[in-house]
Amino acid sequence: MEHYYSQDSRRQALYEWACAYVKTNTVYQPAALDVVSGDASFRRYFRLQHNAGSYIAVDAPPAKENSRPFVAIARALYAHGVPVPQVIAVDFDQGFMLLSDLGDTLLRPCLSAERVDALYQLAMRELLRIQSCPAPIDYALPPYDQTKLLSEMALFKDWFVAQYLGLTLSPExxxxxxxxxxxIAEQVVQQPTVFVHRDYHSRNLMVLDERTLGVIDFQDAVTGSITYDLVSLLRDAYVEWPAADVERWVEDFRQMLQQQGAIAQVSQAEFLAWFDWMGAQRHLKVVGIFARLSLRDGKHGYLQDIPLVFKYLLNEIKAYAELQDVYRWLCQRILPVYVAKHAQAQPFLHEHLT
Known part of the structure; x- marks a missing residue:
């Protein structure tokens, strides 16, 4: 295991800062700083071992990452009873944080066919709690409004179509x-508005015990449509479930919302349409983001996740009369070019290829 003596000045500085906090504020003796992970941003996560357990030490370079939203949102969610990491210490000037440790058990590898239903029920119940969380007192959650929704969907055209596929589109x-x-944006903004995690999926949920899921990576939270996080969870970019199961879970969540009085009487068909239109927005965005992560940031592993996300997108728009023109265009103009460039996409997308 890689330890703190690596030739990395920020890591060394983080280690010294975290040790100073531990020595001053606890009876624990710090030991090693071990790599936990990086993510799609510039943040890095390390585990600071001490003789009574561990903390998570975060390196978030201030020139690249603003840690204030993370801290404000973490404190709001924690106060509301959501199992998020507790902020133990923070230095905004250096871009360092010390958090409580939720362990290593991500939800994703626990999602077997036998356990997925119970685990998703837990995840949906936790999502209800998140949606009812009051806004942070020291940070205004940005609105997930039409302007933001449109700017995100533009990533598909700008990064996936133009830059990754190299296509020049006609004015038409x-x-x-x-x-x-x-x-899509006009449909989505008509949904009820709630506290939105914005990346609520199997790699950002932790299995803490049989009855509790921990929640991480919430720093991009906004106020937005009530189905956004549900789409992230059930049409996960990293794991696919049968459509019938997904629709059953969507209906379970609709009933949970109505039992809590969180939404007015909305039919099963209408709520599923909300879910699909929100999914179309998210998946246009995510295809663009995954292309950008490869082209701009050198994180090429995300290219392997585009086929499933593209499949979700096509399935979501196929059923709606208003979206037939763009569905046909995607199938005839974009898919053949994409599959020629990325042959591994063929099994995911074969039913849409004309």
Whole structure:
């Protein structure tokens, strides 16, 4: 295991800062600083071992990452009873944080066919708690409004189509795609608005015990549509479930919301349509983000996750009359170019290839 004596000045500085806190504020003796993970941002996570357990030490370079939203949101969620890491100490100037340790058991590897239903029920119940969380007192959650939704969907055209596939679209094609994005955004903003985690999926949930899931990576939280996090959870970019199971879970969540009085009477079909339109927005964005992570940031592993996300997108728009033109265009113009470039996508997308 890699330890703190690596030739890394920020890591060494983080280690010294964290040790100073531990020595001053606890009876524990710090030991090693071990790598936990990086993520799609510039943050890095380390485990600081001490003789009574461990903390998580976070390196978030201030020039690249603003830690204030993370801290404000973490404290709001923690106060609301959501199992998020407790903020033990923070130095905004250096970009260092010390958090309580939720362990190493991500939800993703625990999602077997036998356990998934029980685990998703836990995840949906935790999501209800998140959605009812009061806004942080020292940070205004950004609105997930039409402008933001449109700017995110533009990533598909700008990064996936233009830069990754190298396609130059005609004015008519650009108009079709732009008009579709406006349609989607207009539908989505009509949904009830709640506290949105914004990346609520199997790699950002931790199994703490049989009855509790921990929640991480919430620093991009916003106020937005009530189905956004549900899409992230049930149409996860990293694991696929049968459509019938997903629809059953969507219905379970609708009933949970209605039992809590969180939504007015909304039919099963209408709520599923909310879910699909929100999914179309998210998946246009995510395909673009995954292409950007590869092209701009050198994180090429995300390219392997595009086929499933693209499949979700096509399945979501296929059923709606208003989206038939863009569905046909994607199948005829974009898919053949994509599959020619990324042959591994063929099994995911074969039913949509004309």
């Amino acid at each position: 094609e650009i108009a079709l795609l732009d008009q579709t994005c406006v349609q």
